[in-house]
Amino acid sequence: MAERVATEYVNATLKLTEADMQALFALSDSLELRHQVFVLDTGSHEWVLEDDSAGESLRLSFERENGIYVCALSCRVVKPRLTNFLRKLVSTFRGDAVVNRIYTGFTMVYHYRSGKVVRIAECKGGEIRTVFEQRNSIGLMEEQFKLCDVEREIGIAWQSVNELLDLRNRAVAEAEIAEIDARLKRHSQLLFALEA
Structure with a gap:
């Protein structure tokens, strides 16, 4: 198995509320990372995380905007604790990111x-x-259900069948009845296909 380089x-x-910030501190404690928080005059936070066992640190800036803390992050980490912390940070607090997991000879994005x-x-x-791509299955299914084209075609086909049956009941000549029967057969095949 390939070993991750960085x-x-x-x-x-990331966009966090005040309550999310407290949860963020708890997350760093659970992963045994030492942290220091610096509160700036604007209410923004500078947050330094350190993995003492590995000698790696990370600085996060949370800008306060209308009561929400916004963090724009670009960094490179090597050690597992900070890597794991950042992965949990993005997933727990519903962040948007592009993450390059770098291995010897290839990169997973x-x-x-x-x-x-x-x-x-x-x-x-x-x-x-591309190894994996999420598809919006629910959205696609909703679109399919909203499409009423097939139902409209079925309605038109049934109306045609009823008209042909009325014509057949009034028809006298064998040739005319045979032609109506052929048309009814085509309509029944169409209805079978549409209803399937």
């Missing part, structure tokens, strides 16, 4: 939207191969 967060964006992975691509030797 993890890069490219243009990660994860695209997060609202904390969920929506696309994974492998970059190797200048080639990009």
Whole structure:
């Protein structure tokens, strides 16, 4: 199994409330990361995380905008604790990010939207191969249900069948009845296909 060399967060964006900030502190405590918080005059926060065992640190800036703390993050981490923390940070607080997980010889690119992975691509030797892509299945199903074209066609076909049956009941000549029967057969096949 390939060993990860580093993890890069490219243009990660998080929006946290005051309560989320408290949960964020608890998350760093649970992962045994030392942290220091600096509150600036504007109400914004500078947050320094340190993994003492690995000697790696990370600085996060949370700008206060209308009672919400916004963090725009681009960084590179190597050690597992900070890597794990950032992954949980993005998923727990529904962040948007592009994450490059760098291995020897290739890179896996994860695209997060609202904390969920929506696309994974492998970059190797200048080639990009999509490994996973989330599809909006619910949205596609809703669109299908909203489409009433098939129901409209079925209604038109049934109306034609009723008219042909009325014509058949009034028809006297065998040739005319045979022609109506052939048309009814085509309509019944069409109805079968549409209702399937």
